[in-house]
Amino acid sequence: MKNADERKLRPFQNSDSKTVLSWAKDETVYYRWCAGIIGPWPPGMQDLHFSGNSDAYIYEEGDTPLGMFTVRWSDDSPVVMRLGYVIVDPARRNQGIGRAMIEKALELAFDHYRAEKAELAVFEDNLPAIACYTAVGFQPLEGRSESYSINKKKWNCIVMQKGREEQL
């Protein structure tokens, strides 16, 4: 039986693009996922290219992709690693996979990249994502916010952070 022991990270490949795009099933989820940075909804079926010198990863069980995320160094600090493009296969949501994947992402950021802090921005109405990040120990950074213009509307994000030494 497949279980969490068979789950691992591997680098994203161009051939994963179609699978990942199929997870962003509707316009709201698509913009919550990518903020329109990879193009407007609906996306074409082209290969995905992530912005800002990001390294993209697939979280998989055996050879079945379950989710993806990216990491990149923050523009503001050389010791802060920024997570992005977090998504889980909609058929597998609410099963603890997002939480387990972000825990792996934190191990990667702290142990492999040697970051001191991990950070991300999440739209303020994206309650499932905020719950997921809170469950792994991210906390909102007071006084920090970001916004994106999507379809001529302002979408506000909160910024969340977790330090290397911070326990849950």
Ligand SMILES: CC(C)(COP(=O)(O)OP(=O)(O)OC[C@H]1O[C@@H](n2cnc3c(N)ncnc32)[C@H](O)[C@@H]1OP(=O)(O)O)[C@@H](O)C(=O)NCCC(=O)NCCS
């Ligand atoms: C955000 C996302 C990755 C979470 O993945 P997931 O596998 O469903 O999350 P998990 O099952 O691991 O849940 C993690 C925590 O969040 C909570 N949670 C998950 N979905 C929730 C929901 N719809 N409402 C409230 N809480 C929720 C769980 O209860 C769990 O908390 P707990 O560990 O304290 O019990 C997933 O919903 C997703 O892919 N969303 C679409 C893309 C997106 O919005 N990405 C975020 C970009 S910033």
